[in-house]
Amino acid sequence: MQQLSLEDKKQIYSRRIALLRSDKIAETQKKLKYKGYMDEDDYHYLVPPEGYDWSPVATHENGDFHGYTAWARNYESMTGSFPPVVVPYSSMAGNYFKILHRFRKVRWNPEYDFSEFLPMIEKYEIDHGIGQVHHFCGDVRIGLELGWGGLLNKVRRYASINALDQETREFYAAEETVIISIINWIRRTSQCVQEKLAQENDPLLRNNLAEMFQANRWVEENPPRTMREACQFICWYNIAGRCFNREGAGGQLDVLLFPYYLADIEKRLIDDEDAVYYIAGVLLSDTKYYQLGGPDENGNDLVNRVSWLILEAADRLNITANLTVRMHDGLDRAFFRRAVELLFEHKNAWPRFSGDKSLVSGFIQNGFSRELARNRIAVGCNWMAIPGVEYGLNDSIKVNLAKVFTVAFEDLAQERQPTTDALWQFFEKHLAAALDVVFKTTDFHLRANRYNSPELFLNLFCRGPIEKGRDASDKSLDYYTIGVDGAGIAVAADSFAALQQRVEREHRISWRKIIRTLQENYEGPEGLRIRQLMLTAEKYGQSNSLGLEWAVRISQLFSRLVSAGHSSEGARFIPGLFSWSKTIAFGKQVGATPDGRLAGTPINHGANPMPGSVKNGEMTTISEAIIAVQCQRGNTAPFQMELDPGISRMHGGVEKVMALLETHLDRGGTLINVNIVDADMIRAAHANPELYPDLVVRVTGFSAYFATLSPEFRQLVVDRLMEAQ
């Protein structure tokens, strides 16, 4: 390949990448048939071959497996069962077929009883932290420096120092098993590459397979030396971590790869075309969340040549991708522009954009330094983390504010003289009670999760667990900053606002009447009339509205209560507003609400207003509302932005979107997810999803193939997009 001109090489690599893309789309279709609808991210794993049959060994009478040894041995057995995956025209080898975590029958080891918390968990239907896994970020640099062999030596070295009791011995033995499993997996794959090489006649593919073989053989145990080896190592990191417990945090990919790129370029081992081809392989290995650009500890822009090549690789691959550009004052303008152009060109909902200014100033509020705050990068659906040192359980713990509202409203219904002031007091009381359960269950998780679902993979890539002989969930990292997300803020705020406006100020309906109407779910002609009345009250999302006032009040209360949360295990709690893809599930928990919402219907998405609240989906108005409810502690309240593709046809459409993104993030926004989807196409795809196998939408923080979403979820996405257009 190195003898070819850059242009010839580009053609060959682009053809290969296009083939990989069509393979990927075909595989997604296959997965849909095999697995059914998936209301979640697409991780790029493969459908197992015909006849594949593996299941974990149960170590508990409940038929499940818990603790260090059980997870390690099942991981060893599962990865050993995977047939090697080698595609001759891909730059990278390896893939997987199953995720061990998905075989769990229960979320928690019943030997560690948490039934004392259940009544309150059920009362508020809280998504608590007990038994939650990953949702923090490994520092892949640890692996890049040591290689799998170096990691194994490290584990053995610290075992010889720390393994003084049975539990610690078990911990280190399990870590050793995990690493050896991965080394063996890579070794089997290397052998497969060698076999394919022997069978391959095409000289260019032979060349590729030979390089693939060398890279894999080297990274079986050694730290990578070249760009290709570094990319191959990262692929194994992605695959091995994802199939352990669905771990999906990437890192600052441009910075991780830059030293290898630079060294190879200086030695003339590769050119940009090779780099793009390798990076495409990394992006295809997993839909990990990667941050691009942003400031270093001193505020200097991190955009480098590799940042551009990552965009180029994503451009040619054109599949689902979770790339986040971190906006800050010093961001390379040309890079920002290119990122926005790609949103328009592919309409595949990447990249996303995070706001350094408010993320940093918010995290500092928790008592951390600016330098540390800048290291906290976008690596998840809605979340940031400092790789290798921070345990956050981000995007795992959620309090449905709409549910808390309805519990408060039930109390109010018993009052002789209901008022919104009284309702607010009930809401405050119940939110505090719900959060108290969150804090206590998090402590419980931190005390006992290692006996349930230890973090054997991410432990290897953190600073502390191996050194101390303790799981990441067992306080071996530097920072325990537990994310607590509020969901359904618009439902709660609009409900307060509708009651204040229609009942108290305008006297259009009595308290008794609205209480009864809600109990009857707005049934009958009179219910319909009252529903219209409540639906047309002032909503969150509208300028200077009562809904906005209540949303700010709720956000401030939530932020204050979460930030003040006490942990006996030394954790801090950080508030954010995010529903993930649970808008439907959370909605089913909540009866009819005074905002006109019917029982069981979805709540609002993230920090966005309820669909229909903002006339014509005006972006600047929604933007200002979302800025107003930010929790200002370093976690996000993302802006889900749905744009009409018509804007690209306008003069300066790209510039206008750039201005909107910049202004939102400059004025206090934290994260923006963008969809640009044609209304007609999304309707047609909803009717016949199989005809649109490559249509990608950003469902929430993650992107997914539209065809793989369930009809119910597709409807929700369609409604949201139609609303905007």
Added chain:
Amino acid sequence: MTVDEVVSLVAADLPYYVASGGGVTISGGEPFLQPKFVAELLKQCQALGIHTAIESNMSAPLQVIEPALLHLNMIFCDIKIFDDQVHEKETGVSNQMILENIRQVSARKIPLVIRTPLIPGVTDSRENISQIATWISQNTVAEYYELLTYNPLAPAKYENLGLPYKLGKVNPLRKDKINDLVAAASACGIPVVCERI
């Protein structure tokens, strides 16, 4: 709503206008059916430093339009058909007042965009487009001349309102036809824009 209420809503988005160089465009219906409200709104927006624009068919008398002209940074208007008789037949009014208003606006040096919606069988003849483009080049200093491809949403809107859609079913223009019309307009020496090609 009062003008103050509208201005208050507009002002909330001021940071976005500053960042994007955007502003307020008053659209319709026909804005000059409410000339006093429009003039006052534009005046207050300009006082806040917001760029102002209007989309109008310019078929109101000049004295009705004039107060608003003082507070406009940009005007978008249509010339649908150049032949006055055909114009009257298709739209119900003569185009003479429209053309005169456009001439007056241009003389006041207010940046101007002139547009023709390409309605198949009505406005899409090469002759019509050439005549309009020639007139623009001779009588105005328009920023550009824009050809708007036919928007197929109208029949559904009429149906929702329970009104008959007299134009009937219309097929979208072919790309080569649009290219031909753009070429005809460009031959008159003015900048021409058509976003769909």
